[in-house]
Amino acid sequence: MVDADRHEGDGSAPTRADDTDHPGLAAAAARLRDRAVVALRDRLRRVRAIGGLAVQAGLAAALSWLVVKEVLHISQPVFAPISAVSTLAASVGQRLRRTVELIIGVTVGVLIGDLLLQVTGTGWWQLALIVVLAIVVALFLAGSAAVVIQAGATAVLIATLSPSVRDLEIPRFVDALVGGAVALLVTAVLLPLNPLRVLNRAARPALDLLSAQLDATAGALARHDPAPARAAMAELRQNKDELKALVEATQGAREASTLSPVHWHERHGPVGRYAQAAEPIDRAMRNSGTLIRRSVSLIEDGEPIPEPMPRAVTDLAEAVRLLKRQFAAGDEPKRAREQALRAVCAAGDAYREGVGFSGAVVVAQVRTTVSDLLVATGLTQELANRVVRRAFGELRPPAGARG
Structure with missing residues (x-):
């Protein structure tokens, strides 16, 4: 009170504690700070993921320029660095194809530009005609966007620069060849990608998403609460980016282990197993989506939920986590197989205790998803189905079981 009176007397504004300690302002500031931290982490993660590509691109551009300038003595080696960077900008796993497309x-x-220029001469309508024909022929021969872009761009250069730059055709072709070849040399020998690291980086989000949503579904079944399962179903539907990244990574791993002598020995080891897992992991995610959707129906319809059923889904989520860890370490995924079969055993126990219509579908999807995961670990489909049937046990529920 004394301080307040003093402020009133001297005309200055009193200091109020809640001006700087308002709960709403503090919460908003905390949210902004959290978003800034998340955004910073995302950007740093992006730099770490792409930093190697930037170094590869810089080295490939410099080397291709040196080869064309100093070895082949082409006076303006502009297109070789461009071709090198364009090759490296392709998705991992598509670089060999991109080089072929460039050429x-x-x-x-x-060919189109040079032939037409000899017949029609130069001018605006000749330029239009050359570009149209180059793109049409490129579409007919390959149909790839990269081929079309290169054909059109080269036709423009030939039509516009040939009158003033002599013998442009051969240097342009040589530049593309040298740039693509140097880019492949950099990625295969000088700065090769680690195929296992590429796979781990791509597979981690997909497998984390799958295990997290299975855990949420197991909790929903245990508490007879459909809300977490509904949320899990919505989350799992948004998996296209994760699966696309995984498929691209498998292509990149195969390319790296094929082109790079450093990684030749890995083609039939951890990288080979990992690269073959993309398709069965995709199937496991789709079958898990059916499992989760039927879990929602099961809870909403009030069907019986035997105690082993949530345990089966929990065991399935743990099998996915083990698969991710053992793949990342380059180990034979034996523990992941054992854990997946525990999920099948629990599903068999739930089935024999008695389930309803949707419950039977959940049990069946546990079996199917486990079969997919076993194939992802390297088993054949036939062997995976056989061990799943053995682990599940008796198919016929005992007399008097709930239905």
Whole structure:
């Protein structure tokens, strides 16, 4: 009170504690700070993931320029660095294909441009005609966007620069060849990708998503609460980006282990097993989506939920986590197989205790998903189905079981 009176007397504004300690302002500031931290982490993660590509691109551009300038003595080696960077900008696993596409596109552009220029001369309508024909021929031959772009761009260069730059055709072709070849040399020998690291980086989000949603579904079944299972179902539907990244990573791992002598020995080891797992993991995610959707129906319809059923889904989630860890370590995923079969055993126990219509579907999807995971670990489909049937046990529920 004394302080307040003093402020009133001297005309200054009193200091109020809640001006700086308002709960709403503090909460908003905390949210902004959390978002900033998350955004910073995402950007740093992006830099770590792409930083190696930036170094590869810089080295490939410099080397291709040196080869064309100093070895082949082409006076303006502009297109070689561009071709090198364009090759490296392709998705991991598509770089060899991108090099071939570059060469095809440049060849088409050079041939069409050079032939037509000799017949029609130069001008605006000749330029339009050359570009149209180059793109049409490129589409007919390959149909790839990269081929079309290269053919059209090369046709433009030939039509516009040939009158003033002599012998442009051969240097343009050589530049594309050298740039693509140097890019492959950099990625295969000088700065090769680690295929196992590529796979781990791509598979982790997909497998984390799957295990997290299975855990949420197990909790929903245990508490007879459909809300977490509904949320899990919605989350799992948004898995296209994760699966696309995994498929691209398997292509990149195969390419790296094929082109790079450093990683040749891994083609039939951890990288080979991991690369073959993309398709069965995709199937496991789709079958888990059916499992989760039927879990929602099971709870909402008030069907019986035997105690082993939530345990089966929990065991399935743990099998996915083990698969991720053992793949990342390059180990034979034996523990993941054992854990997956525990899920099948629990599902068999739930079935024999008695389940309803949707409950039977959940049990069946546990079996099917486990079969997918076993194939992902390297088993054949036939062997996976056989061990799943053995682990499940008797198919016929005992007399008097609930239905």
